[in-house]
Amino acid sequence: MVDTGTIRTVVGIIGNVISLGLFLSPIPTFWRIIKLKTVADFKPDPYVATLLNCAMWVFYGMPFVHPDSILVITINGAGFVIELIYITIFIIYSPGSKRQKIFIALVIEVIFFVIVVFVVLYCFHTTTRRSLIVGIICIVFNILMYASPLTIMKMVIKTKSVKYMPFYLSLASLLNGVVWVVYALLKFDINILIPNGLGAISGVVQLILYATFYRTTRWDDDDDEINSRSEVQMSNV
Numbered sequence: 038m039v040d041t042g043t044i045r046t047v048v049g050i051i052g053n054v055i056s057l058g059l060f061l062s063p064i065p066t067f068w069r070i071i072k073l074k075t076v077a078d079f080k081p082d083p084y085v086a087t088l089l090n091c092a093m094w095v096f097y098g099m100p101f102v103h104p105d106s107i108l109v110i111t112i113n114g115a116g117f118v119i120e121l122i123y124i125t126i127f128i129i130y131s132p133g134s135k136r137q138k139i140f141i142a143l144v145i146e147v148i149f150f151v152i153v154v155f156v157v158l159y160c161f162h163t164t165t166r167r168s169l170i171v172g173i174i175c176i177v178f179n180i181l182m183y184a185s186p187l188t189i190m191k192m193v194i195k196t197k198s199v200k201y202m203p204f205y206l207s208l209a210s211l212l213n214g215v216v217w218v219v220y221a222l223l224k225f226d227i228n229i230l231i232p233n234g235l236g237a238i239s240g241v242v243q244l245i246l247y248a249t250f251y252r253t254t255r256w257d258d259d260d261d262e263i264n265s266r267s268e269v270q271m272s273n274v
Contacts, residue, residue, distance in 0.1 A: 076130050084124050101167070180235055189202050
C-alpha cells in the first residue's frame with residue numbers, strides 16, 4: 038500500500054511540472070506581440086509580480102534559509118528566467134509611458150529584494166527563523182501573484198472582451214492552484230494551502246469570465262485595431 042508521504046511526493050512532482058507549464062503558457066501571447074510588434078492592451082502586471090515571487094522562493098529554497106529545498110530552487114529559478122524574458126519583450130514593444138512604469142516596478146522590486154536578503158541574513162541566524170520570515174513574505178507575494186490578474190479581469194468585464202486575457206494562462210493558474218492545494222492537504226501545510234487556494238479560486242473566476250465573454254469578443258476588430266496601432270508605431274520610428 039502506498040503511503041501518504043509517497044503520494045505527496047508524486048503530487049509535488051506533478052505540481053512542479055504544472056508550474057513549469059504555467060510559466061510557459063503565455064508563449065502564444067508573446068509570439069503574437071513579437072509578430073505584431075506591439076503589446077497593444079496586454080498588461081505586464083502578472084509577469085512583473087511573478088518575477089518577484091520567483092525570486093523570493095529561490096531565496097527561500099537556499100540551504101542557508103530552508104535546507105533540502107532543491108526543487109523549490111529549480112522550478113522558481115526557471116520561472117525567474119522565463120518571466121525576465123517575458124518582461125524584456127514587454128519593454129521592447131511597449132510605448133514610452135508603459136515602459137517607464139515597468140522599469141519603476143522592477144527597480145522597486147530589486148530594492149525590496151536586496152533589503153529582505155540583507156535583513157534576513159544579518160538579523161536572523163538560524164534556518165528556522167529565516168524560513169519563518171522568508172516563508173511569510175513568500176506567501177504574501179504568492180497571493181499578490183495570483184491577485185495581479187484582477188486588473189485584466191476588470192478590463193474583461195468593462196470591455197466584454199477576453200482578447201487580452203490568455204486562456205492557457207488562466208487554465209494553468211487553476212490547475213497549478215488545485216494540485217498544490219492537494220499537496221498541502223495530504224500533509225497539512227497552511228503556508229502552501231492559503232496562497233494556492235486563492236490561486237485556484239482566481240483561476241476559476243478567470244475561466245468563468247472567459248466562458249461568459251468569449252462570444253461577445255470581437256476578435257477581427259481587435260486584430261484590425263492592433264494592426265493599426267502597429268502601423269502608427271512604425272510610422273513614428
